[in-house]
Amino acid sequence: MDDPRYMPQTAESGGDGLSDQQIRRALARTLKSPEFQSAPQLRAFLRFVGTATLKNDRNTLKGYTIAVEALGRPEEFNPITDPIVRVEAARLRRRLEKYYAGSGSRDPVRIVIPKGSYAPEFRSLQSRGQAVSPDAADRAPPDPDPPRPGPPDLAAPGRKAEGRLASAMALRVPLPGVLAIAAACLLAGYLARAL
Template structure:
């Protein structure tokens, strides 16, 4: 598979495919079969390096089942209308569920070729957020795979937070006594140690999706400064731990950037 590029930075095709699947599984698209079919067609053409085949005529035949012997792109506006709707749905997705996504898949006006790019990295001053402590996320499902996924996500998130924020990250062992996995921990007075925020959350699953519910707590005030939910399709691979942790970090950066 090929890699998507923005400037000199290549995006592995596997990451693009994962991002595409997340969009298609989201509530924005799950009940829109025509939009799902159109986005999958355009996205996979781009992933496999065949975006040049996505002409209006070809899309009309392959996606909207037009008769090749009778179809005229000039007379039948189905592709133009549906691609316009797709652009709006993608805007909605990235303004809501996909706000923390690492990769954007966009359809520029006047084109049927997707632009696939990483979102711009938000730079923040570490003094804006102070010391940030991560409390291990809890799995509130009895599904054993979900428990293991949550444990792996905690490790991946600590790694990603350190990469994103540096030495302001405090490990949970610094402020938790007892067995955190069995909730017999005692929260120490971490505000006196310079910790300003505590990041906590939970993982739950049903038959169709996995949801990470995240909260950022102001330690001194005890109030919630920020909260977000990240919905993903049910899949327990390491690559999904990496993608979810990256999305959480980017959403945190955006929050602190606007403080």
């Protein structure tokens, strides 16, 4: 039953119609990458949530279970007082971004852990017009324009950001002059009353 031709395509693990075999290969490539070799906690986290997703076991994708089973926390672990899972999830998201910007730029399958969730999504580049095959990572040309997450102004600075900077500077320059005029008016009013 390990023949990839007969692997079920599940919405939870396959997202873009990927087979379990394609997902396993994507996980293996990612976990073996240089970006993850120096991060055993992140490897354990990704391996755990990836395997749970492949098994369609959403019940194990909870902060407590991840902390105890993947990160080695004691059973007395309290996710309310110890943010380790949230912290490691944020680190994992950043590390995946780094991986896909570096040695994983040619991978045909992207692993994404959406904010607010610990369940990974597996996205095929096929939806962007690229063919996906089990060994496509070895042959695929690099993605010329990989998606860059982040706020639009930071991801693509342009005239809008420059306009904001100019208007901020326009407010800063006359402020001392306005304050000086206001002080002069107050002083003139005070002196007029005194006379």
